[in-house]
Amino acid sequence: MAAETQGDAKATDVLDLKTRNIGPVILLGPPGAGKGTQAKALVARYGIPQISTGDLLRENRARGTELGKQAAAIMDRGELVPDELVCSMVAARLAEKDCVRGCILDGFPRTVAQAKWLDDFLARRVAESDQPWPPLVVVSIVVEYNQLWRRLTGRRTCPVDGTIYNIYFQPARVPDTCDICGSKLVTRKDDSEDVISKRLKEYESQTLSLVPYYRQSGRLHEIDGDRSVEEVTAALFRAIEHDRL
Ligand code: AMP
Numbered sequence: 001m002a003a004e005t006q007g008d009a010k011a012t013d014v015l016d017l018k019t020r021n022i023g024p025v026i027l028l029g030p031p032g033a034g035k036g037t038q039a040k041a042l043v044a045r046y047g048i049p050q051i052s053t054g055d056l057l058r059e060n061r062a063r064g065t066e067l068g069k070q071a072a073a074i075m076d077r078g079e080l081v082p083d084e085l086v087c088s089m090v091a092a093r094l095a096e097k098d099c100v101r102g103c104i105l106d107g108f109p110r111t112v113a114q115a116k117w118l119d120d121f122l123a124r125r126v127a128e129s130d131q132p133w134p135p136l137v138v139v140s141i142v143v144e145y146n147q148l149w150r151r152l153t154g155r156r157t158c159p160v161d162g163t164i165y166n167i168y169f170q171p172a173r174v175p176d177t178c179d180i181c182g183s184k185l186v187t188r189k190d191d192s193e194d195v196i197s198k199r200l201k202e203y204e205s206q207t208l209s210l211v212p213y214y215r216q217s218g219r220l221h222e223i224d225g226d227r228s229v230e231e232v233t234a235a236l237f238r239a240i241e242h243d244r245l
Pocket of ligand 1: 053054055074075082083086106110190199
């Protein structure tokens with residue numbers, strides 16, 4: 001019980017968390033591990049932005065940018081967008097003002113090449129910035145395969161406010177309708193069964209190798225993601241604050 005309460009900061013501490021230099025936090029985990037949901041809880045606690053490469057790519061597609069056009073077919077097949085494209089998109093985003101105290105990286109890096117690029121980028125930033133970030137915190141959310149499958153095939157999203165539901169675990173009050181704004185819920189194009197299977201394979205073949213990569217550098221926290229959203233959030237706070245405070 002004592003361990004469970006360690007992450008509960010007092011109101012004054014929470015205020016402090018919103019002005020602190022938190023630095024970059026990587027949320028690692030397979031598709032469906034809950035990275036997007038957890039990133040939102042971290043944004044609320046630390047006041048730093050979530051950078052989801054999946055969301056940025058989808059925004060580029062929606063706006064019809066050159067990057068969006070290049071990425072579209074690759075994303076629909078459940079494959080990874082080439083490292084150079086994703087890394088330059090991330091570099092541009094990290095240079096924005098709201099990242100000055102840090103950021104939550106969700107879905108990036110996804111390959112060892114991206115992780116190495118990020119290490120170089122962060123080393124340069126420490127050398128050049130007048131407000132350098134503290135070292136990287138990496139948290140891996142671990143979830144069993146069958147559980148991931150149900151989470152992904154059951155996922156429905158509100159296209160208007162972004163609320164995420166699941167037909168098995170967290171259904172909307174009225175089927176297919178957002179509880180908050182009443183919009184019709186949608187299934188992401190890459191949440192079809194064959195694409196999900198491809199995305200999970202991509203994770204196993206490419207992204208899983210980041211676990212030993214970061215473990216070896218002593219920067220990895222592994223968290224059991226087969227628990228309630230709130231329990232996983234509390235464990236994430238503890239891991240990040242263990243390294244930061
Ligand atoms: P996500 O929303 O994180 O599941 O990402 C959706 C899709 O965007 C992935 O299946 C990839 O096609 C692409 N994508 C997102 N992040 C990356 C990344 N870091 N590297 C390569 N492709 C990515």
